[in-house]
Amino acid sequence: MLDKHLLVKLKSIVGKEDILTSKISREVYAYDSSPFIHEPEAVVFPETTAEVAEILKLSEAYSIPVVPRGAGTCLSGGAVSLYGGISLVLTKMDKILDIDTVNETALVETGVTNLNLQKAVEPLGFMFAPDPASQKAATIGGNVAECAGGIRGVKYGVTKDHVLGLEVVLPGGEIVTTGALASGYGFIPDLTGIFSGSEGTFGIITKILVKLTVMPETMRTMMAVFDSLDKAGEAVSAIIAKGIVPTTLEIMDKSMIRAVDDFLKLGFPRDAEAVLLLEVDGYEVEIDRQVDVIEEIFREKKASSVQSAKDRTEREKLWLARRSGNGALGRIKPAYMVQDITVPRHRLPQMLRFVSDISKKYDITIAQMAHAGDGNLHPHLLYDPDDPEEFERVEEASHEIFETALKMDGTLTGEHGIGLEKLPFMKLQFSEKDISFMKRVKKALDTNLNLNKGKVLEL
Amino acid sequence: MQIKDKFFAENPQEIAQKVIEAADEGFGIVPCGKGTNIEKYLASANKPVVMISTERMDSIQEFERDNLSVKVQAGITLAQLQKELHEHDVFLPLTVESHGRRTIGGLIAENEAGYEEYAYGKIQDYVLGLEFVTPYGEIVKTGGKTVKNVSGYDFTRLFANSLGTLGIITSITLKLRPEVEKRAAVILEVPSLKEASEISKKIIQEKLVTVTLKGYKDHENDKWRLIIGLAGFKETVKHHLQKIKKVLGSLNYSELDQAEVNGFWKEYYQKFPIYEDNNIVGMGDKRVLFKIAESCEKNNLFSQVAFSEVDFGAGKLIIKTPKETKETIKESLLAYNQEKFNFSFNFQKPQPGLIYKKIKTALDPNNLMFPNNRLTGGEYLG
Amino acid sequence: MDNKELKKKIRECNRCGFCQDVCPTYRYTKNEAAVARGRVRLARLISEGKYKWGEEDEITEHIKTCLLCRACVVNCPSSVITDEIMMKAREEINFAKGFNLFHKLLYRGFLSHQERLKVAGMLARFYDRSGARWIVRNSGVLNTFRKLKNMENILPMGLKPPLRSQLPEILKQVNKPKFRIGYFAGCATNTFFSDIGKAALLYLQHRGCQVEVPEIQCCGGPHKSAGDMEEAKRLAKENIVTFLKGDYDYIISDCATCGSTLKEYEELFKNDLQMKEKAQQFSEKILDLNKFIADYLPPDEDLKALDKKVTYHDPCHLVRGLEVTAEPRELLKRIPGVEFREMREADWCCGGAGSYCFTQQEMSAKILEGKIDNFIETGAEILATSCPACTMQLSAGLRKKSVKAKVKHPVQLLAESVGLV
Ligand SMILES: Cc1cc2nc3c(=O)[nH]c(=O)nc-3n(C[C@H](O)[C@H](O)[C@H](O)COP(=O)(O)OP(=O)(O)OC[C@H]3O[C@@H](n4cnc5c(N)ncnc54)[C@H](O)[C@@H]3O)c2cc1C
Ligand code: SF4
Ligand code: SF4
Secondary structure, eight states: OOOHHHHHHHHHHHOGGGEEOSHHHHHHTSBOSSSOBOOOSEEEOOOSHHHHHHHHHHHHHHTOOEEEESSSOOSSSTTSOTTOSEEEEOTTOOOEEEEETTTTEEEEETTOBHHHHHHHHGGGTEEOSOOOTTTTTOBHHHHHHHTOOOTTHHHHOOGGGGEEEEEEEOTTSOEEEEETTSTTTTTSOOTHHHHTTOTTSSOEEEEEEEEOEEOOSEEEEEEEEESSHHHHHHHHHHHHHTTOOOSEEEEEEHHHHHHHHHHHOOOOOTTOOEEEEEEEEEOHHHHHHHHHHHHHHHHHTTOSEEEEOOSHHHHHHHHHHHHHHHHHHTTTOSEEEEOBOBOOGGGHHHHHHHHHHHHHHTTOOEEEEEEGGGTEEEEEEEEOTTOHHHHHHHHHHHHHHHHHHHHTTOBSBSSSOOTTTTGGGHHHHSOHHHHHHHHHHHHHHOTTOOBSTTSSSOO | OOEEEEEEOSSHHHHHHHHHHHHHHTOEEEEESSOTTTGGGGGGOSSOEEEEEOTTOOOEEEEEGGGTEEEEETTOBHHHHHHHHHHTTEEOSSOHHHHTTSBHHHHHHTTOBOTTHHHHOBGGGGEEEEEEEOTTSOEEEEEOSSSOOOSSOOOTTTTTTOTTSSOEEEEEEEEOEEOOSEEEEEEEEESOHHHHHHHHHHHHHHTOOEEEEEEEEESSSOOEEEEEEEEEOHHHHHHHHHHHHHHHTTOOEEEEOHHHHHHHHHHHHHHSOSOOTTEEEEEEOHHHHHHHHHHHHHTTGGGGOSEEEEETTTTEEEEEOOHHHHHHHHHHHHGGGGOOOSSOEEOSOOOOOHHHHHHHHHHOTTOOBSTTSTTTSSSTTO | OOHHHHHHHHHTOOOOOGGGGTOHHHHHHOOGGGSHHHHHHHHHHHHTTSSOTTTOHHHHHHHHTOOOOOHHHHHOTTOOOHHHHHHHHHHHHHHHHOOOHHHIIIIIIIITOHHHHHHHHHHHHHHHHSSHHHHHHHHTGGGGSHHHHHHHHHSOSSOOOOHHHHHHHHOOOOSSOSEEEEEEOOHHHHHTOHHHHHHHHHHHHHTTEEEEOOOOOOOSHHHHHTTOHHHHHHHHHHHHHHHHHHTOSEEEESOHHHHHHHHTHHHHTTTOHHHHHHHHHHHHTEEEHHHHHHHHSOOOSOOOOOOEEEEEEOOHIIIIIIOOOHHHHHHHHHSTTEEEOOOTTTTSOOSOTTTHHHHSHHHHHHHHHHHHHHHHHHTOSEEEESOHHHHHHHHHHHHHTTOOOEEEOHHHHHHHHHTOO
16 A cells, blocks of 8 residues: 555545546456556556646656556556556546647647547548558557557558647656647647657656547458468558558468457458458549459459448448457457567568467467468467366477567557566567667666566566 | 777677677767767767767668568768669658758758658658667667557657657668659749748649749749649649649749659759758748748848748748848748747757757666767756 | 356457457546446456455445446447446345345336336326425435435426326327237336327327237346346336237337337246246337337338437447437437437447436536537437436436537427328
8 A cells, every 4th residue: 555645645646536536446457458466555546747747746756657548448558557556547637739720739638548549530521541451449648659550550550650749747747749740840849759659658648639630531351261371462562562552451470360260250251261351542533443453353263152241231241340340259268368579561471470370380279360461470379278288288388479479570569568578588579779779768767667667678 | 089990880789788888988979870970069078989880770771662661770861871762663752852861861860851841741751660780789679570569668750859868769660652754843033922822822722743842042043933743643743733723823934754753853963962060940930931931031131141941831930041141041031930930930049959968877877878069068967 | 148158258368458448437537446447357356266256345336336328338349248247247246235125116116117116206296386396305305315316306297197107198099000919118218208109109099000019028137237137137127018918019129228128028038948938929020119110110101390409319229239329319300390410429328227227316417517518518408318217317406507409309399290190
């Protein structure tokens, strides 16, 4: 439990409604969407930047660890309170402060959910391009802190490509602004970038100025079935090489397709080894020609069937398979570990193949889906939590997958973050000097290491 | 001021070595590309400096077209790189006309953009990975080759606009775009700047494949012109030209095809070199820019200047003025900066913020890197 | 659901957090303990032995504040059945701690006994008409019983005689009937909203259906949500016997809660060899009133214009229970002159949730307020819905905010448009 004086002070900052300390409340803030569980000692809900600043000053004074938290959908353990202390839940800072159609920007508080921002800008003909699968719950602050990617990423990029400026509270309680929100924008180093993917270890993001993207006039959704993973992978490369930039390019392998098909009875061919789900968007006048080129490539690469959605309902149907993936896997095994390695796009077929081979080598089921257009793979390694020996094989297989991705000039994680989960593997990707540089910057901003200590770096 | 040495490095190891040596002597370290512009800045340096040039590190290290990425050494010039990319039907959306002779490292250090900034942003948006030498002489990598990467901290944008004060960039992996199918532009003389800003607002609302939206004026010809650039699929460009015509109504305009667009910009940047000390540059909130543009015109401010450009797309203002009038013009411009908007429009020689200060102090405690430029000079780092 | 099954179902939650977007209790608390993910997590801690049922009041509280609205269930990528887990949890807590007094009074005392409910209805009527309402409210007598006070705010005003007493005037013989209908006149319709029942019966007869209204028991819905399975089964058995005796083509209910509960009798007796088949026969015949009118009866030809702006609130038990959403809207749009305006979050729970509005007053009030705000935003003058419990809650909400608008069942508008009422 936290020091009594500290609790009294916290209460005087946020009010007693906005602080929870009971045993049971700590239980429900001990987790995020990852398997890691660590209880905070107090859960605090600030409602303003000033409150955040006061809390961080206290944390410095009392040397109390603070872990910022949005919706708690992090997959790598970023939002759990490894060292107890304060879980700083930012979901009550959820106002959209401004939508500006001249500059094509929106200013939001950190706790606004991705979906609510989408809903607010849509009527004006805009979208916030990053659309992680978790958008219903995940907050914009969490998106920035993890540099979330989304389905539309192939064409529109990741969160950092859509953040223009931030208001941040540094660990000492100083309120600062970056990028377009800072005075001096355009003439001084824009430090917005270092907060993207910082996993809550540099400062607490309180406001975000995001770039809005014009909603495309129209979009087409297609699904192609292949009888080999290689052909599907090659089709992806061919599309990129042709200079077409699809909005979305998703791939699913046999295990995934079968699981989904058993679940939803969509009638996929049983010999389907891979399914490509593709979307292109753009202006009415240009879209048909893009579709033609893509269909041509699918034919060239010997797709066994190609389907195009005629309307919204059909589109939904094509997407259903992709979206039901995770849930459907529960039918094969009760649990899975999902990896997030990313390789240069032309290495994708090779990496997909490698993962299939690994599943044979370790005699485990790996269901694959991938944001193929970004080279981002999500192999789901299935296991039974009651079978520790199988879990061990899953861990070994993961390790080998990491090593191979890195050999291909890839990276450990494309969008889920290092968090606690991949901490032990940092050394595989980075040299000692790289890591010591990271530490130097971390300590420059958080000298006493109170902010989300133990994530990203071992300190 | 003393320039102790100008060292032309061949590889990162040499740079690391040189940095360590210079630091031991307590010399300042000034990274440069060609360094042609830099020497004059060093006039007021408070300590002897060693210049380290990456000019000779000018090779393309890995070009992976199917990944739409290229890895280059910091000293390659933009023109050199674009030429190579052009042959493979891809491009880095930073236009050669304005920055051709500058090195990629230098362009990152100043976070430059081209005349299509409205659509394509700045060079920082294209950096996937970096290798650099720290002020302690370590060679460090950040980012990589993939478009998605959240492994460890992301310092790929740390160096944008750092003006050589945080380290020396040695190699860069850049994200590329497939070449666009067609470019075209519409150019017209407008009766007043107000007109240009009205048209621009309408064009923005139309949501077209606009890549450039600039008003400009030179002293030879006392008329404002507006250029609207388009880039995209050929059907779309054609269709959007129609839409622009509708917006323009009865105004006279001329249409430029792809070759003419290139020619236009070449001439433009020959006439109006944008890097000059006496330029007043402002950027930020477009709503402020629209207001400034209109009020300046009303107060006849632009009549005294040699050249001005108002980038309605990117939110930028450049005024080239004789030294004598610079301060008065700036004064009157600053008056418009009081507008309370979410983000600011800036002219001043700004002070870098607290985060920069903290990081700079940790990375370079003795303030050796480029010790007297606008970030590190003066009282600021104390 | 046995304990092993419960444990398995609980484990299906992979903590993705998507339920935060749709859970009404989370919206108003922003508390992780008040969303499916947190509630299921707490149930898990118990099922894995860290705590015991009923031992931690805070856990019990969070389990009880669940509306059982199923919004999380239908949106959950892993199809976690939070509502059933919560009902099971409540059953376990009841088992461990026994029922509280309020529960006993309300459920086993009133709702289980039609006679007593009738008396309650009469009392309420007397109380409403005699001016006692005014005296009681102002003298603060009810303040001593906080829960009862809220009940008095929610109980409808201007009660008519119960439906059952009006039946002799309403029911008539129909020539060559198209369908033989057994009408399930649930407790709330009978006691508090006889107008809805009356409109329904008149309209069905007008459309050529022979209707009977058998004497029934409470459907058992409230008992189920409170975790009182034993009583729920007892009531169900009686209803099944009654209705099967009538050999109707369809059994129709105007109440979403009754309808979905009746439909689930089959599930309730799935392990009861004796009742299983009968329950199945019974449940197959259950239809929601809107659905029956929209899909089984020929389109109306004699509708007269009603110039009204109308919107519709989806009762949880209809939209996610019986999965009826398009039909009531279609009926409303059929009426000439009606301008239908969709309401934001029309399918969000109104906070009534059976007896929730009495047992969890604060939360219920917040949710209701959000609902009414969305209604006001539409600018409609009629708030249509298909559940007496929602009707009660929504009317109370409108009264509280002094909104001049009426809550009606679509069938009331149809009947009005045909000139039956
Ligand atoms: C089913 C599912 C699907 C997912 N799909 C995707 C996907 O498609 N793409 C993707 O990129 N991710 C995905 N994720 C991961 C996750 O949703 C994202 O990382 C998301 O951005 C996290 O947002 P959050 O609000 O939940 O943040 P949290 O989980 O609460 O926090 C994430 C990290 O950010 C920090 N943080 C949060 N808010 C702040 C703040 N204001 N200031 C500083 N630090 C802060 C926390 O300390 C933590 O380290 C998915 C997760 C799940 C469960
Ligand atoms: S949506 Fe379902 S799986 Fe996800 S947290 Fe909620 S209950 Fe669990
Ligand atoms: S049933 Fe309703 S109130 Fe209960 S957890 Fe699910 S969404 Fe929330």
